[in-house]
Amino acid sequence: MRRIAILGNPNAGKSTLFNALTGLRQKVGNYPGVTVEKKTGLCDLPSGRRAEVVDLPGSYSLQPASPDEMIVRDVLLGLQDDTPPPDLIVFVVDATNLDRHLYLALQVIELGRPLVLVLNMMDAAAAQGLGIDVAALQRRLGVPVLGISAAKGEGLDALRAVMDRDVEPSTRHFREWPTHLQRVIDRLEQRLPRRAALPERARRDLAVALLLDHGEDDVLARRVSRDALEDAHMLSRRLDEFSPGWRGGDVAGRYEMIAALVAEAVSSPVGPRGDTRSEKIDRVLTHRIYGPVIFILLMGAVFQSVFAWAQPLMNLIDWAVGDAGRLIGHALPAGALRSLVVDGIIAGVGTTLTFVPQIAILFLFLSVLEDSGYMARAAFIMDRVMSRVGLSGRSFIPLLSSFACAIPGIMATRSIDNRRDRFTTIMIAPFMSCSARLPVYALLIGAFIPNRWVGFLTLPGITLFSMYFLGIVAAIVVAWALKRTVLKGGMPLYVMELPPYRRPAWRSVLTTVRERSLLFMQKAGTVILAISVVLWFLASYPKGGEAVRALEAQRTQAMAAGDSAQVAALDLRVAGANLQESFAGRAGRLIEPAIRPLGFDWRIGIGLITSLAAREVMVSTMATVFNIGNAGKDVQPLRRSLREAVDARTGQRAYTPLTGVSLMVFYVLACQCMSTLAVVRRETNSWRWPIFMLVMMNAMAWLASFAVYQGGRALGFGA
C-alpha cells in the first residue's frame, strides 16, 4: 500500500483535506511514548490501489518547538520507527498566504523526498484577486504543484491522480547557511555513525537538527552516539559565544528567496493586501468592550448547551439503558448472572454512553469555533487572565467545559500546544464543579442548610456558590504549585496565529464530533466498563448474612399474608442489609476510622466508595443504605433520613449541618470519578498522571474536610 503523508502549517486546511480524502475510514491513536495524536486513513486511488494517508500535525518549522513538530521532523527524517518515511508528501499551503507557508515547504522540499505542493483555498485567493502562476512555481521549486479547494472538494480528483503516480523528488537546494556554519555542519555530519538505521539522505538534516537542538530532543539523543551528541552541543555552545545570531543563519535567506519567488509567481491586485473582511470582523470581536462581552455570551451559550441540551439526550440514554436492562434481565434467570449483566455490564455501558451527548455537543461547538478562526481570538482575549496562574489563553475553554463535565474538558486540552500547560490544565480540570456533583450538593444543602435570607441572597445559594468557588481556588493553587515543581521549565514562547475567519466545513466538523465520541467510547469506555463490573461485584458480594435471611423470612410471611405494603418495605430493608454486608459495605466500615475525623460514619463511607462509578450515585446509595429505595426523583425522604439519622453508639444525631458542609467540601476536591481517571490515562498516555491525580486530590479533600469539621467544632458549630 502506498504511504502518503499530509503536511503543512497550522491553518493550511490540512485536516479538511485529510477528511475529504479519507472520509470515515480513519483511525486515531498515539505515537508511541508521546501524547501526540496519530491520525491515519485510507484513500482509494484512480488505479484501484489504496493509499494509507497519515495526517501529520501542523508545523511551522523542521526545527521543532513542540512535541507535535518533533514528530513531524522524526517522521520525515526516518527516525520514527512506527511511521516510516512516506512514499509521497502532500504538502498543503494556504494559497492566500504563500509568503508564510512556503517557509516550511522549502525546508521539506530540500529533504529530497517525493512531494506534491498543494495550493489550498484557491477559491479564496481568486476572490481576493490573487493571480497565481502555478507553472512558474512548479518550475522554480522542481515539484508538481496543484491548486485545490479542500472545503469545496475542488481539484481533489487531480490530486488523487498525482497521489497515484511516482513523483520524482526535487533536487533543489534553497539553503543558504553562511560558509563558516556550513563547515561546522559538514564536520558534524562526518561524525554521525554510518548505521543502517540512519538513512544516508537524512544525515545532513540530522546534523543541522543536532546543532540547533536545545537539549530536549530525546529521540535525537537516542539515534546518535554520545560522542556525536556532545560534539554537537559543544559546537553550538561555541557558536553561541563567537557568532551570536547564528541560529537564524538560514531563516532570513529562505524568506528572501520566498519573497522573490512570490513576486515572480503571484500577481496581487493594486491596493492594500490581506483579508480586509477578517479585519472588519476583528474590529468587533476583539474590541476592547464588545470583544469580552461577545466572548462571555458565546461561552455562556456553549456552557449552557453542554449543561442543558445534553440532559434530555442523557435522560433518553438512561431510559433506554434501563429498558434494555429490564428486557435482557427478563430473558435471563434470576441470580448472579442476571445481576452481573444488568447491574454490572449494562450499567457500565450506560455510564459510558451518558457522557457521549456532552462530548458530542462540546466538540460540535469547539470545532466550529476552531475552524472558523475564533478560537485563536478567544485565547487572545483570555490570555492575560490565565497567565496569572502560569497558563495561557488556550486553557480557558477546556476549564470552562469542565464545569459541565471534566471528561470533554480534558479531551479539549488537545488544542494546547505547550505540553506543560496541557498537563497542568488536565490536572486542574476535575476541580471545576461538574454537573454530577450538583445532585450531591442539592441533597446535602436541602438536608442541612436552612433556607434563610442573608441580605439579598439565600443561605443555600451562598453555600452552592462557595462550593464552585472553592473548586476554582483549589485549581489555582494546584496550577501554581505544578508549574513551579513537576511541570516547570522550558522556555515558553506564547505566540499564536490569528488566521482569517472562515466558514467551517460541516463535513469536517461532524467528522471531529464523531471521532471524539468514538474515541471516548473505545478508549475510556473499556476502562469504565471494567471498573463498573468490579464495583458491581463489591456492592453485591458476599450475599445474604443472617440479618438478610431473617428479613427474607419475614418477607415470605408477609407475602403469604398478602400484605403488599409490608413486602415492599421489607424489600427495601433487604436491599439495605445486602449492601451493608457486601464488600462495599464492609469497606465503608473499614474506612470509618479514616473518615471519622471528617465527621463521616460508615454509611457515608459506603456512599464515598460507590461514588467511584459516578458522583451522583452517592444519592441512590444513601437511599439504599437508609432503606428508602429509589422512589421516584423525590429526595425529600432521604433528606429527612439524613437529618434524623442516629449514631448507634452515642444515640445522638449522626450528622450535623457541619457534617453536610464537610461532606460537600470533600466532594468538591476529591477525585472520585473513574471515568475522569480513564480519560486522563488516555490523554496523558500513561498511568502515572491519573494515579498522581487520585492521590493528590483525595489528600487535599481529606485535609480540607478535616480542617472544616474540626475547625468548625472548635468554633462551636458542631451541634
Add this chain to the structure above:
Amino acid sequence: MPADANGASRSLDELVAGERAVIASLECPPVIARRLMELGLIPGTAIELVRRAPLGDPIEIAVRGVHLWLRSSEARRIDVTPA
C-alpha cells in the same frame, strides 16, 4: 539597544495600536529568536501593532500579511525603528 535617527530606541511593545515600524533586532534567547524569525519576524521586516487585547496584554501584530498575537513580555525584547 539600537537607536533610530532621532536617538529614540523603542520596543515593539511601545508602539501604539495601528502604528507601523521596522524590526531592528531580536534581543531574546537564541532559541526564541529563531522561532520568531521562522514566523517571519526577521530584522528589516515591516511590522504593525494592530491592537492590544482587551486587558492590555497580549498584543496583535501583522507581519508579512499574517496576524499573530504575542505577549508584551516578548514584545519588549523586540526592538523596532520607525517605518
